Every structure is written in C-alpha cells, then in structure tokens.
Amino acid sequence: MDSTRRRADAADNRARIIRVARAMIGDAGEIKLNAIAKQAGVGQGTLYRHFPTLDHLLAEVYREDVGELVAAAPALLAEHEPLTALARWFDRLVEYARVKRGVFTAVEAAVWQDLSAHSLGPIGDALTTLLDSGKADGTIRPDIDARDVILLVGYLTRLDPDEWDARARHLLHIVLDGMRRRE
Numbered sequence: 001m002d003s004t005r006r007r008a009d010a011a012d013n014r015a016r017i018i019r020v021a022r023a024m025i026g027d028a029g030e031i032k033l034n035a036i037a038k039q040a041g042v043g044q045g046t047l048y049r050h051f052p053t054l055d056h057l058l059a060e061v062y063r064e065d066v067g068e069l070v071a072a073a074p075a076l077l078a079e080h081e082p083l084t085a086l087a088r089w090f091d092r093l094v095e096y097a098r099v100k101r102g103v104f105t106a107v108e109a110a111v112w113q114d115l116s117a118h119s120l121g122p123i124g125d126a127l128t129t130l131l132d133s134g135k136a137d138g139t140i141r142p143d144i145d146a147r148d149v150i151l152l153v154g155y156l157t158r159l160d161p162d163e164w165d166a167r168a169r170h171l172l173h174i175v176l177d178g179m180r181r182r183e
Contacts, residue, residue: 014050016040022061025099033057062100066122069096073126082134083180089130090153090172097156098164124150134179141181149175 020040024031033054037047051057072092076085127146134140152175159167 010050013040013042013046017042017047017050017057018061018064021057022065022099025058025061031058065096065099069093070122070126073129077130077133081139082130082137083139083176086130086134086140086179087173087176089126090176091169093153094156094168094172097153097168100157131179139181140179144179149179 017036017040020036021031024036024039031054033047033051034044036057037044040047047057051060069089069092072089073085076088079085080088124146127149131140131144131146131149135142153172155171156168
C-alpha cells in the first residue's frame with residue numbers, strides 16, 4: 001500500500017473515531033475507548049495511535065465542534081439575512097452545547113479549563129460577526145454584544161439531559177426574540 005493511501009486510511013479512521021465519540025457523548029452514557037474503537041471499526045492500537053487517552057479524544061471532538069460552529073457564522077451570513085443566520089447559528093449552538101456539556105463532564109478539570117479558554121475567543125468572534133451584520137441591517141438591537149449573548153446562553157449548562165430536547169432550542173429562540181430591534 002502506498003503512503004498516500006495509508007495517510008488517507010489513517011485520516012478516515014481518525015474521522016470515524018471522532019464521529020463515534022461525538023455520538024457517544026450525545027448519548028450521555030459512560031464513554032469507553034474500547035467501545036469507541038469497536039463501533040468505529042478500528043483496533044485499539046489504531047485508536048491509541050491517534051488518541052492516547054480519552055481526554056485527548058474528547059478534547060479533539062470539542063475542538064472540531066468549536067471549529068465547525070465558528071465556520072458556520074460567515075457561511076450562514078452568505079446564505080441568509082442576518083437575523084435568520086443568527087437563528088440558524090443558535091440551532092447549531094444547541095448541538096455544540098450538548099457536546100460541550102458531555103465533554104466537560106467526562107474530562108479532568110485541567111483539560112476542561114484549557115478547552116474553555118480555547119472556545120470563548122473564536123465563538124465570541126463568530127457571534128460578533130453575526131451580531132454586527134444584524135445591527136448593520138437594523139434587525140438586531142444596537143446595545144447587544146457577544147458577551148451579553150454568551151452569558152445569556154450559559155443557561156444551557158443548567159438544563160437536565162431529560163429536558164434538553166424540549167427546552168434548549170425554545171430558550172434560544174426566546175433569547176433571539178429579545179435581541180430583535182423593536183421600533
């Protein structure tokens with residue numbers, strides 16, 4: 001097998017491992033590396049080559065989710081009016097918050113602090129992009145900034161898992177309604 005194919009196989013294995021881990025985090029059960037390897041269709045040696053510990057794997061799941069959330073802001077603005085883009089970004093925020101909650105529950109405190117520091121800047125920047133666009137077109141109140149929104153959506157960490165589906169998106173839509181500019 002040539003080196004290009006080996007690299008492609010390794011990248012595919014890594015992506016499958018992350019995808020399976022993300023799904024297990026969403027299930028809120030105990031997360032075990034051997035179960036992840038089995039479900040991803042890789043051997044434990046392959047999993048450990050990519051992620052030597054569960055913390056490493058969960059941190060990478062979290063980093064990827066932050067990257068996807070941040071990248072979504074300009075992409076949504078390119079396709080939608082600012083208020084609609086922000087509403088759709090909030091929908092993505094719900095899924096991000098579910099993973100964040102699961103990761104933070106599973107990893108050690110030191111890893112949690114590092115992950116939290118990693119996400120706040122880029123997410124705040126993405127949110128500022130969305131808010132500035134809405135302010136420019138007059139749909140978002142001019143007195144709102146990213147820190148306001150981050151503090152308001154922090155309540156997502158307080159939702160019980162059994163009420164997540166019923167409340168998370170609903171509460172974000174209430175926040176969104178409060179951000180609308182009223183004449």
